[in-house]
Amino acid sequence: MNENYSFIAEDAEIGEGSKIWRFCNIFRCKIGKNTQIGSYNEIKEGASIGDNCRFQGYVFISDGAQIGNYVFIGPGATLLTDKYPTAKKAIEKRWKIDRIIVGDEVVIGGGAVILPGVKIGNNAVIGAGSVVTKDVPACAIVCGNPAKVIGSVNDKKYKENFECQ
Numbered sequence: 756m757n758e759n760y761s762f763i764a765e766d767a768e769i770g771e772g773s774k775i776w777r778f779c780n781i782f783r784c785k786i787g788k789n790t791q792i793g794s795y796n797e798i799k800e801g802a803s804i805g806d807n808c809r810f811q812g813y814v815f816i817s818d819g820a821q822i823g824n825y826v827f828i829g830p831g832a833t834l835l836t837d838k839y840p841t842a843k844k845a846i847e848k849r850w851k852i853d854r855i856i857v858g859d860e861v862v863i864g865g866g867a868v869i870l871p872g873v874k875i876g877n878n879a880v881i882g883a884g885s886v887v888t889k890d891v892p893a894c895a896i897v898c899g900n901p902a903k904v905i906g907s908v909n910d911k912k913y914k915e916n917f918e919c920q
Contacts, residue, residue, distance in 0.1 A: 759778075760777050760778050761775055761777060761779040764782050767781050767782065768784070768785040768786065769786045770786055770787045770788035770789070770790065771788050771789075772788050772789040773786050773788060773789060773791070774790075774792070775792045776791075776792060776793050776794040777794045778794050779794065779795065779796045779797065779798075780796075780797040781798050782798060782799050782802075783801065784798050784799065784800060784801060784803065785802070785803045785804065786798070786804045787806035788806045788807070789806055791809050791810065792810050792814075793810050793811045793813075793814065793830070795813045796810055796813065796815070796816075797814075797815050797816070798816045799816060799817050799820075800818050801819040801852070802816045802817070802822070803821045804816070804822045804826075805822055805824035805859070808822065808824070808825065808827070808828070810827075810828045811828065811829050811830040811831075811832075812830045813831045814830070814833075815832075815834065816834050817834055817835050818836055818837070818852050820834045820836055820854065820855040821854060821856045823857055823858045823877070824859045825860045826857055826860070826861045826862075827862045827863065829863060829864045829865030829867070829883060830865045830866070831866045832863050832865060832867045832869075833868045833869070834855050835855075835868065835869065835870055836852045836853055836854060836855055836871050837852065837853070838851070838853050838870075839851070852871075854871075854872070855869055855871065856873075856874045857869075857875045858874075858875055858878070859877045860877055860878045860918070861875050861876075861877070861879050861880070861881070862879075862880045862917070863875075863881045864880075864883030864898075865884070866883055867881045867882070867884060867885045867886070868885070868886045868887065870886070873887050873888070873889065873891070874891070875890070876891055876892050876893030876894065876895065877893045877894070878917065879892070879893060879894060880896045880908060880913075881898070882896070882897065882898025882899070882902070884898075884900070885900065886899075886900040886902060888901040889901070891904075893919070894907050894908045894909055894919035895908075896908060896910075896913060907919070
């Protein structure tokens with residue numbers, strides 16, 4: 756334990772200027788520069804997080820997930836990379852990772868769940884509480900369960916809040 760009551764693995768790579776708040780579990784993973792990890796987050800082994808990201812509280816990032824730069828993840832979001840988890844496979848460490856890839860400048864709303872194998876394109880927006888079961892194109896706005904495309908960040912009604920190059 757360290758002074759902020761987080762567990763940070765000795766072999767975790769944490770970039771310059773990054774901040775990990777209280778009560779986090781940070782396993783052998785890579786966190787880029789100037790990234791803020793809010794309280795009560797868990798980032799599992801093999802995950803990779805880019806530069807200048809912001810994670811709110813209670814975010815769970817599974818083994819092997821890849822997250823780009825300037826990504827915002829709202830409170831309680833979950834990224835899962837094992838399609839068929841069981842206790843026995845976890846105990847025996849023989850689970851199969853189906854990697855999630857999150858592009859740059861993505862927004863993932865609070866309580867969203869991203870399922871194994873999903874790729875989220877750059878500048879996409881995932882609505883709060885959404886369950887993402889399929890790939891999300893760049894600049895798309897998705898929401899619902901299962902999440903469906905409802906627009907683009909380039910649409911007139913969203914353009915003042917988001918950018919897509």
